[in-house]
Amino acid sequence: MTAEILNGSEIAKEIRKKVGEEAADLKEKHGFVPGLTVIQVGDVPESSAYVRMKEKAAKKAGLLSRAVKLPSDISTEDLLKAIDEQNNDDDIDGILVQLPLPDGIDEIEILSAVKVEKDVDGFNPYNVGLLSILNDGFIAPATPVGIMELIHRSGVEIKGKHAVMLGRSNIVGKPTAALLLKEHATVTICHSRTVDLPEVTSSADILVVAVGRPLMVTEEYIKNGAVVIDVGVNYTEDEEKVKEVYKDHPEFIETFKKKGYNYFGDVHFPQGLKKAGWITPVPGGVGPMTIASLLKNTLELAKRRRLNR
Secondary structure (H helix, E strand, O other), rough: OOOOHHHHHHHHHHHHHHHHHHHHHHHHOOOOOOOEEEEEEOOOOHHHHHHHHHHHHHHOOEEEEEEEEEEEOOHHHHHHHHHHHHHHHOOOEEEOOOOOOOOOOHHHHHHHHHHHHHHHOOHHHHHHHHOOOOOOOOOOOOOHHHHHHHHHHOOOOOOOOOOEEOOOOOOOOOHHHHHHHOOOOOEEEEEOOOOOOOHEEEEEEEEOOOOOOOOEEEEOOOOOOEEEEEEEOEEEOOOHHHHHHHHOHHHHHHHHHHHOOOOEEEHHHHHHHOOOOOOOOOOOOOOHHHHHHHHHHHHHHHHHEEEEO
């Protein structure tokens, strides 16, 4: 069998278009534009690229977009002041602190400083708590929201299915597991110390992979016909490795030759294509959905805060 590819880029375009239409409607009928601030500490290249993509997507959707860039040696006190400025700015509806933060800064203290009603990525411990008890008032992190949308687009009913979350991070693994539970899946969380890992994952009707290990999940990890969501993004300039992995997919090799680099997911994509029923590509899968979901969360927070709905 050949899996159907879940094209996150195309689905994200639909979501961003809808956000843009709703934002324009809010401006026309209520006189405000939803506002998003991304706070970045330091200049990690991957984070900087991601912040630029968020800013560009927000502006294109008609949202107010603000990027606050701070030096890596900033004190916790000054970072808290920068967050407080955005907390008290009535034009801003959503605040995101780009992770990871430099060593020496208490992540929990910083995330707790973002007002709950402006916590666009759901990382304030209060929102984490609401998600853990599946209270309807929570805002969920953007990547898990995007993952769930991709699963829905497969057409596979989640209720009653066995879902395996491979990875237990606070950003992806745990919140995704909670969202799957909310939709009545039977959920198993796996990690590096799970015994007989391929045996567990190959029983999954829905397999979400977020471990940061390129090409780790090969065909023996995947159940025939499963929905496979690959969250991993691993950069490579190794042409021989690209040729080895994509020997039956010359289009990927040609892309590498044009760019001089490529990305691998945590799933061995060609092997996944042969085994899964649905699979996300890397790039073009979860990444675009994360940004689209962030804009959707910003819109939701704006309506809650300004219109009480």
